[in-house]
Amino acid sequence: MNKKRLNYLxxxxxxFVFYLFLLFVLYLSERNQPGSNINSLAxxxxxxxxxxxxxxxxxxxxxxxxxxxxxxxxxxxSTGMLVALFGSVVSFITSxxxxxxxxxxxxxxxxxxxxxxxxxxDTLARDILKEDPExxxxxxxxxxxxxxxxxxxxxxxxVSPARIVEQKKGIGEKxxxxxxxxxxxxxxxxxxxxxxxxxxxxxxxMSGQEKMSGNINFFHPYDCCARSYWREHPxxxxxNMIIIIGFGNYGLAMLExxxxxxxNDANFDVQYHIFGDAERFLNIHNHLGTAFGINEIKPGHxxxxxHNEDWSTQHELMQNADRIIICEDDEPTGxxxxxxxxxxxxxxxxxxxxxxxxxxxxxxxxxxxxxxTVDQIVRTKLNxxxxxxxxxxxxxxxxxxxxxxxxxxxxxxxxxxxxxxxVKVMILRNYKKFAELNWRxxxxxxxxxxxxKQDPEKLDSLRRIEHARWVRFYCYYNWxxxxxxxxxxxxxxxxxxxxxxxxxxRAYHDRAWELLGEIASLLKRQER
Numbered sequence: 001m002n003k004k005r006l007n008y009l010x011x012x013x014x015x016f017v018f019y020l021f022l023l024f025v026l027y028l029s030e031r032n033q034p035g036s037n038i039n040s041l042a043x044x045x046x047x048x049x050x051x052x053x054x055x056x057x058x059x060x061x062x063x064x065x066x067x068x069x070x071x072x073x074x075x076x077x078s079t080g081m082l083v084a085l086f087g088s089v090v091s092f093i094t095s096x097x098x099x100x101x102x103x104x105x106x107x108x109x110x111x112x113x114x115x116x117x118x119x120x121x122d123t124l125a126r127d128i129l130k131e132d133p134e135x136x137x138x139x140x141x142x143x144x145x146x147x148x149x150x151x152x153x154x155x156x157x158x159v160s161p162a163r164i165v166e167q168k169k170g171i172g173e174k175x176x177x178x179x180x181x182x183x184x185x186x187x188x189x190x191x192x193x194x195x196x197x198x199x200x201x202x203x204x205x206m207s208g209q210e211k212m213s214g215n216i217n218f219f220h221p222y223d224c225c226a227r228s229y230w231r232e233h234p235x236x237x238x239x240n241m242i243i244i245i246g247f248g249n250y251g252l253a254m255l256e257x258x259x260x261x262x263x264n265d266a267n268f269d270v271q272y273h274i275f276g277d278a279e280r281f282l283n284i285h286n287h288l289g290t291a292f293g294i295n296e297i298k299p300g301h302x303x304x305x306x307h308n309e310d311w312s313t314q315h316e317l318m319q320n321a322d323r324i325i326i327c328e329d330d331e332p333t334g335x336x337x338x339x340x341x342x343x344x345x346x347x348x349x350x351x352x353x354x355x356x357x358x359x360x361x362x363x364x365x366x367x368x369x370x371x372x373t374v375d376q377i378v379r380t381k382l383n384x385x386x387x388x389x390x391x392x393x394x395x396x397x398x399x400x401x402x403x404x405x406x407x408x409x410x411x412x413x414x415x416x417x418x419x420x421x422x423v424k425v426m427i428l429r430n431y432k433k434f435a436e437l438n439w440r441x442x443x444x445x446x447x448x449x450x451x452x453k454q455d456p457e458k459l460d461s462l463r464r465i466e467h468a469r470w471v472r473f474y475c476y477y478n479w480x481x482x483x484x485x486x487x488x489x490x491x492x493x494x495x496x497x498x499x500x501x502x503x504x505x506r507a508y509h510d511r512a513w514e515l516l517g518e519i520a521s522l523l524k525r526q527e528r
Contacts, residue, residue: 022073022074026070030063036062038060103157104167112128112137112138115179138154175198177199191203201215222252229366230261242258247281250329256476260469264423264427268301268468288476331357338362417515420469442517443520443524468498482495
């Protein structure tokens with residue numbers, strides 16, 4: 001028994017003893033009084049109940065001065081008890097009691113526990129309710145401490161996730177738990193031992209991991225921002241020179257996604273100019289020179305130019321750029337750069353600014369609405385596609401592993417393939433925009449692929465694109481060429497230019513395109 005509950009019981013016992021004492025005093029003082037109608041403990045008890053409840057029938061009344069004094073105490077007690085009762089009811093409704101009952105009554109619905117109420121968690125909660133209007137949103141804070149209250153149904157329960165999960169009793173889907181502050185999973189006391197609970201945890205981090213234990217999944221807001229940007233602003237044939245200003249967390253994520261995703265043309269003549277401190281990045285990813293020209297033009301490859309000098313010195317680059325992306329971690333700095341470019345530089349291209357602040361006439365990206373969504377944080381569709389691709393691959397390749405048996409790098413490889421699926425669909429549909437990747441869109445892309453592969457030149461172009469994507473992924477993770485594949489040494493015989501592959505190796509990449517048809521069939525069955 002905890003100390004708080006013990007103190008409560010002591011106070012309750014003391015009150016009961018005092019009440020019994022008053023009953024005895026009333027009985028003893030009244031039993032011999034002339035005309036008294038309180039002649040037993042039962043009469044005294046009845047008088048106390050009628051008085052404390054404020055009913056006041058008047059059928060039993062004290063006659064002695066001491067009896068009147070006890071009656072007065074009962075009247076005072078009735079006022080205090082009514083106030084306490086009213087306060088308890090209000091406290092029950094506004095604190096844990098009522099929300100807990102509501103949780104128990106809705107165990108079969110999907111529960112989403114958000115550690116705190118913030119602009120980010122509010123955005124996520126709205127997106128959850130958009131997909132599942134019956135979902136239960138739970139904020140792990142006190143309601144009366146919040147200045148603004150959401151305008152959608154939600155519960156405020158300032159208890160640990162363990163107390164919340166206890167109410168579910170294993171009924172329905174697992175509760176989803178979200179920690180949206182950076183590295184909150186490591187310093188939030190409510191996250192202690194959360195890996196032991198039957199919940200799905202999604203925690204913001206900058207550690208680089210995406211999996212810590214069986215139920216804890218990490219997400220990176222910077223990576224979510226970059227994924228959203230390149231999906232909404234895909235690379236076009238006219239984009240030959242891309243400038244990235246700012247190489248902090250956001251800039252790094254933007255370049256990483258560009259390296260792994262932006263392969264949509266077999267010509268490979270895109271130049272990326274990155275302004276910011278890239279020394280650590282180049283030290284870590286020291287095999288990128290196989291897939292890119294580093295600070296030089298490399299025929300048949302895209303190029304990465306890293307600039308130590310300030311962007312403001314490069315007027316000619318700014319003038320000739322096809323796209324300028326401002327992604328400073330410090331948002332006011334980004335706005336300042338935008339204003340300087342617009343005022344003093346002859347920029348003919350579109351300038352995209354990372355900003356959570358929306359303003360008319362500005363091409364901005366990276367708002368909370370784009371980052372803190374179920375699709376970005378939980379990555380339901382992306383992970384489903386990656387798992388589906390792995391399952392389809394297992395059917396055609398003996399001794400391949402189940403999804404849960406894959407190493408983190410192999411999972412990332414499958415996710416990279418799924419990520420590039422959108423680019424493949426755009427290529428095959430001649431860059432027609434689409435709102436969502438559904439079975440009809442995949443089927444159209446697959447039919448276009450079936451036509452394209454009849455033309456040796458078009459088939460060769462598609463193979464070059466997928467081989468470049470594949471090589472970029474492995475070079476990013478520091479694999480290099482070897483006579484045969486060696487996972488321990490990170491060596492693979494296919495990490496060479498496409499023209500050096502034999503016919504069997506070139507055909508290896510057809511599988512990535514052919515999966516479109518099977519993905520279309522899977523999505524069609526899922527929609528039904």
